[in-house]
Amino acid sequence: MSRINRARIVDGDNTTAASLNDRFDDFSQSGALDTFNLRDSAVDLPQLAKTKFDAPFVQVDTLGKSDLLHTAPVPVSANGLTPPVAPHVLQDGAANPTFATYAGGLSVSINEVFRVYWSLSVAADLTGTPWNGGMQYNEVTGTGAGGHLHVSTSAGCFVAWLQWDVTDGTLTNWTEVPGQSDFEDTIGAYYGAELADCGATTVIPLWSYWLRNLNNGDASAGTTEETNAAGWRAVSGSWHYTGSAVTIYGLRVVLRGVMHPRRASAGAANALVNDTAVAGGVSLQYTGGRLVSFVNRLG
Amino acid sequence: MKHWTQREVRTGGTVSPASVQAEMTSSQGSIATLDRSQLPAACIDASRLKQHALHRVYEASPWTTTGEQTAVVDDGTPLNNWKAFTYQLYNTGWTTVATATLDGFKGGNLFFEWSGNAYVYPVSTQVLLANRECVPRYVRLRLLVAGRVLVECLGPTQHEAFRVFGSGLFEQGDLPVLAQVRLTDTTYDDIVEEHSTNDPLCQAHVYSMRYLAIGRWR
Numbered sequence: 001m002s003r004i005n006r007a008r009i010v011d012g013d014n015t016t017a018a019s020l021n022d023r024f025d026d027f028s029q030s031g032a033l034d035t036f037n038l039r040d041s042a043v044d045l046p047q048l049a050k051t052k053f054d055a056p057f058v059q060v061d062t063l064g065k066s067d068l069l070h071t072a073p074v075p076v077s078a079n080g081l082t083p084p085v086a087p088h089v090l091q092d093g094a095a096n097p098t099f100a101t102y103a104g105g106l107s108v109s110i111n112e113v114f115r116v117y118w119s120l121s122v123a124a125d126l127t128g129t130p131w132n133g134g135m136q137y138n139e140v141t142g143t144g145a146g147g148h149l150h151v152s153t154s155a156g157c158f159v160a161w162l163q164w165d166v167t168d169g170t171l172t173n174w175t176e177v178p179g180q181s182d183f184e185d186t187i188g189a190y191y192g193a194e195l196a197d198c199g200a201t202t203v204i205p206l207w208s209y210w211l212r213n214l215n216n217g218d219a220s221a222g223t224t225e226e227t228n229a230a231g232w233r234a235v236s237g238s239w240h241y242t243g244s245a246v247t248i249y250g251l252r253v254v255l256r257g258v259m260h261p262r263r264a265s266a267g268a269a270n271a272l273v274n275d276t277a278v279a280g281g282v283s284l285q286y287t288g289g290r291l292v293s294f295v296n297r298l299g
Numbered sequence: 300m301k302h303w304t305q306r307e308v309r310t311g312g313t314v315s316p317a318s319v320q321a322e323m324t325s326s327q328g329s330i331a332t333l334d335r336s337q338l339p340a341a342c343i344d345a346s347r348l349k350q351h352a353l354h355r356v357y358e359a360s361p362w363t364t365t366g367e368q369t370a371v372v373d374d375g376t377p378l379n380n381w382k383a384f385t386y387q388l389y390n391t392g393w394t395t396v397a398t399a400t401l402d403g404f405k406g407g408n409l410f411f412e413w414s415g416n417a418y419v420y421p422v423s424t425q426v427l428l429a430n431r432e433c434v435p436r437y438v439r440l441r442l443l444v445a446g447r448v449l450v451e452c453l454g455p456t457q458h459e460a461f462r463v464f465g466s467g468l469f470e471q472g473d474l475p476v477l478a479q480v481r482l483t484d485t486t487y488d489d490i491v492e493e494h495s496t497n498d499p500l501c502q503a504h505v506y507s508m509r510y511l512a513i514g515r516w517r
Contacts, residue, residue: 042338043338047339047342111350139493140493154421154458156458179361195365195367195507196365196367198366214488215488240360262378299355
């Protein structure tokens with residue numbers, strides 16, 4: 001916006017009420033209140049209209065099941081099928097899905113940013129030694145068969161990501177948010193997603209595996225394996241959207257596992273793929289969380 | 300504090316240049332722009348603000364082309380590892396994995412949050428030489444804004460999500476932002492390669508990166 005800068009009135013000028021009042025109207029025109037026309041610190045709370053124009057929308061929704069003591073968490077089985085089954089939608093423990101809905105649709109314009117923050121209480125539930133199956137390990141020098149030992153990468157994980165419904169209020173048209181895959185893309189012989197398509201993904205660890213008394217990269221002498229399943233913890237995710245105007249009717253978090261790093265071939269893109277071989281020994285359990293969504297003006 | 304006594308000028312009234320100038324001088328000029336005593340209450344809403352007059356949001360999703368770090372990419376890892384940080388290529392120290400420039404920052408408070416996922420290979424946490432104490436593996440994270448540390452933390456120790464955020468006061472200008480990571484340094488006993496192929500093993504990676512920043516001023 002340009003500087004308000006009318007020429008000075010000088011002796012001999014004809015003045016009218018309209019011309020003089022125009023000078024004062026300058027200050028009420030759209031966009032006139034800029035750095036040229038306002039003194040430093042000119043704007044304080046009283047001057048700002050209480051119309052929430054800067055943060056016009058905020059909403060908090062409950063995810064999952066309220067169970068602070070984890071007495072009966074919601075279990076999620078790992079997928080063992082190829083192609084994979086549909087992802088798990090967070091629910092309240094009674095098969096009722098939990099997600100955010102926006103009555104009449106939440107309109108996000110091109111000069112706004114839609115921000116999402118969510119959390120969930122989760123824990124891994126492991127049976128057997130899934131860290132030693134499928135593609136979950138590297139081979140290092142050690143006391144195992146052939147002089148080597150299977151050493152878990154500890155990269156096995158569940159993934160949580162965001163889906164929204166931008167079609168209508170029936171909430172039957174859920175799709176992945178922009179920048180996010182459904183983890184059903186073909187990656188070589190597996191199903192998953194390239195990391196470039198994981199823009200709204202939160203990974204959830206399942207275990208940590210390490211070696212005690214490892215000697216010069218050799219697990220042969222006196223080395224013991226240690227493994228800890230990932231216990232109850234809060235995981236969280238965040239995501240934001242700007243760009244084309246959109247009307248959002250619903251937003252939800254879905255889960256899938258067990259995933260593991262993979263490339264289709266040497267030089268191919270990094271990806272996370274579904275390791276179905278270890279599905280029988282892994283499930284995830286969760287209780288409650290929150291999903292906060294709000295809208296800000298970009299500026 | 301000066302006061303702007305706006306008056307309605309009526310046609311036919313007596314008006315002299317001096318009286319009008321005095322009025323205008325009180326409300327306009329290099330030392331007489333509008334201040335808080337002159338602005339009416341609740342007069343400012345979105346329609347009257349120049350874009351970025353009060354604040355500005357900066358964002359990128361993904362941050363970098365794919366959201367992945369490409370500062371250290373070892374393509375020789377096994378196929379069930381990512382091509383990313385290996386101890387064969389990582390030279391220790393803070394490594395910049397993403398950059399941004401906050402154009403037109405007017406000076407004031409900056410809030411910056413950096414989100415993503417990180418992986419670290421924890422297998423060598425308790426090696427023989429380090430037997431006196433564990434050497435936990437971290438992907439330490441820090442944000443530099445205009446060369447100064449905005450926030451720094453130990454970061455993930457497993458394959459997990461992170462969100463790092465901080466705020467501070469910064470001068471006006473196009474602020475450069477660096478997102479940096481630092482791995483736990485390797486030791487003599489670490490597992491750094493595959494048994495039979497001697498392929499280097501992935502030690503860490505950062506991906507799904509995105510950022511959102513808000514500059515607030517005036």
